[in-house]
Amino acid sequence: xxxxxxxxxxxxxxxxxxxxxxxxxxxxxxxxxxxxxxxxxxxxxxxxxxxxxxxxxxxxxxxxxxxxxxxxxxxxxxxxxxxxxxxxxxxxxxxxxxxxxxxxxxxxxxxx
Amino acid sequence: xxxxxxxxxxxxxxxxxxxxxxxxxxxxxxxxxxxxxxxxxxxxxxxxxxxxxxxxxxxxxxxxxxxxxxxxxxxxxxxxxxxxxxxxxxxxxxxxxxxxxxxxxxxxxxx
Numbered sequence: 001x002x003x004x005x006x007x008x009x010x011x012x013x014x015x016x017x018x019x020x021x022x023x024x025x026x027x028x029x030x031x032x033x034x035x036x037x038x039x040x041x042x043x044x045x046x047x048x049x050x051x052x053x054x055x056x057x058x059x060x061x062x063x064x065x066x067x068x069x070x071x072x073x074x075x076x077x078x079x080x081x082x083x084x085x086x087x088x089x090x091x092x093x094x095x096x097x098x099x100x101x102x103x104x105x106x107x108x109x110x111x112x
Numbered sequence: 113x114x115x116x117x118x119x120x121x122x123x124x125x126x127x128x129x130x131x132x133x134x135x136x137x138x139x140x141x142x143x144x145x146x147x148x149x150x151x152x153x154x155x156x157x158x159x160x161x162x163x164x165x166x167x168x169x170x171x172x173x174x175x176x177x178x179x180x181x182x183x184x185x186x187x188x189x190x191x192x193x194x195x196x197x198x199x200x201x202x203x204x205x206x207x208x209x210x211x212x213x214x215x216x217x218x219x220x221x222x223x
Contacts, residue, residue, distance in 0.1 A: 090156070104155065
């Protein structure tokens with residue numbers, strides 16, 4: 001089993017460009033999450049999904065959109081990137097809210 | 113929403129000594145408290161968790177205690193080893209929404 005994978009691993013964007021980060025899991029988990037990690041700020045929840053076709057806002061959703069068309073995939077979109085979105089993005093999945101979250105390897109995004 | 117405070121931000125201990133990291137949460141309705149460990153350049157991984165109906169949980173050298181009245185919980189690591197060096201994050205779950213994480217503690221094990 002690959003667990004949780006993320007594509008791409010690294011990306012550099014110019015301000016105003018758009019991109020999509022892909023998260024995939026092969027553990028048949030219902031719940032999936034997108035976090036951003038900034039130095040000294042811990043992990044902050046952007047959006048999450050409790051099942052195929054559902055999405056919900058987390059702590060810092062502004063500037064991001066998500067979709068969960070298939071149970072195994074959770075996409076994070078940036079429509080118009082800003083330097084403040086420079087961060088490491090982690091995807092995670094779990095059986096439910098009270099179960100271990102399994103994290104992907106992360107995507108390092110730089111917006112210039 | 114929930115707010116989680118974590119202290120200290122950096123903790124340096126001698127190898128073999130104990131380490132304690134403390135967290136407080138703001139909403140008494142939170143009922144699940146996991147701890148994640150993140151080694152440099154790696155992804156976070158769960159090391160232990162506790163639910164609100166339990167006061168203490170142990171797993172070999174690590175333990176977590178929960179005081180619901182005071183709204184705080186702590187991670188205890190005994191007999192620290194070099195491989196314990198990492199950043200540790202506490203978190204709290206409110207109403208089955210996503211986790212709210214603390215800002216992390218950088219644990220340094222001195223040889």
